Amino acid sequence: MKEETGVVRVETTVDSREGAEAVAGSVVEHRLAACVQVGGPIRSFYRWEGATQADEEWTVVIKTAADRLDDLVAHLNQTHPYDVPEIIAVPVTGGNPAYLAWVRDETREGGPA
Numbered sequence: 001m002k003e004e005t006g007v008v009r010v011e012t013t014v015d016s017r018e019g020a021e022a023v024a025g026s027v028v029e030h031r032l033a034a035c036v037q038v039g040g041p042i043r044s045f046y047r048w049e050g051a052t053q054a055d056e057e058w059t060v061v062i063k064t065a066a067d068r069l070d071d072l073v074a075h076l077n078q079t080h081p082y083d084v085p086e087i088i089a090v091p092v093t094g095g096n097p098a099y100l101a102w103v104r105d106e107t108r109e110g111g112p113a
Contacts, residue, residue, distance in 0.1 A: 005100045007092040008069050010062040012076060012085055013044060019081050020058035026079060032072040033062045034106035065107040066091065 010033075014020040017040065024036035040058035047053070064072050069089055076087050092100065 004066070004091045004093055005095065006066050007095070007100050007103045008064055008066045008089045009092055010064060010069070010072060010087060010089045012060045012062070012080065012087050013042075013057040014060060014081060015055065015057055017041075017058050020060050023060050023076070023080065024062075027062055027064075027072060027075060030075060031107050031109060032068055032075055033064045034103040035063045037061045063092075063103050065104045068107045 012023065014023055017038070020038040020040065024033075024038050027033040028036055038058055038060055041056045042059055043054060044057045045052065045054045062072065073087055073089075076085060080087075
């Protein structure tokens with residue numbers, strides 16, 4: 001098994017492209033993420049308030065340093081348009097070392113411009 005890299009991939013969903021882009025821009029601007037991809041639309045099926053739902057959503061995939069995860073989650077919970085946003089974090093256990101170093105560097109105050 002490979003060791004963790006100090007990088008985390010975080011996923012959330014938002015109900016519009018504009019909302020997803022706002023989330024993406026906000027987390028990068030606040031140095032809570034080095035890179036974010038927005039994809040969609042997708043169709044999500046879930047149970048909410050006792051009923052099965054099916055809605056169009058946009059996926060937001062965020063790459064951040066593991067030690068920035070708590071701040072990222074707090075920011076998403078504060079700014080996300082959903083009452084209970086999906087926020088799932090998965091540790092990155094391998095990849096391009098130069099890219100992983102860039103992710104860690106970009107999530108620091110005073111990091112590369």
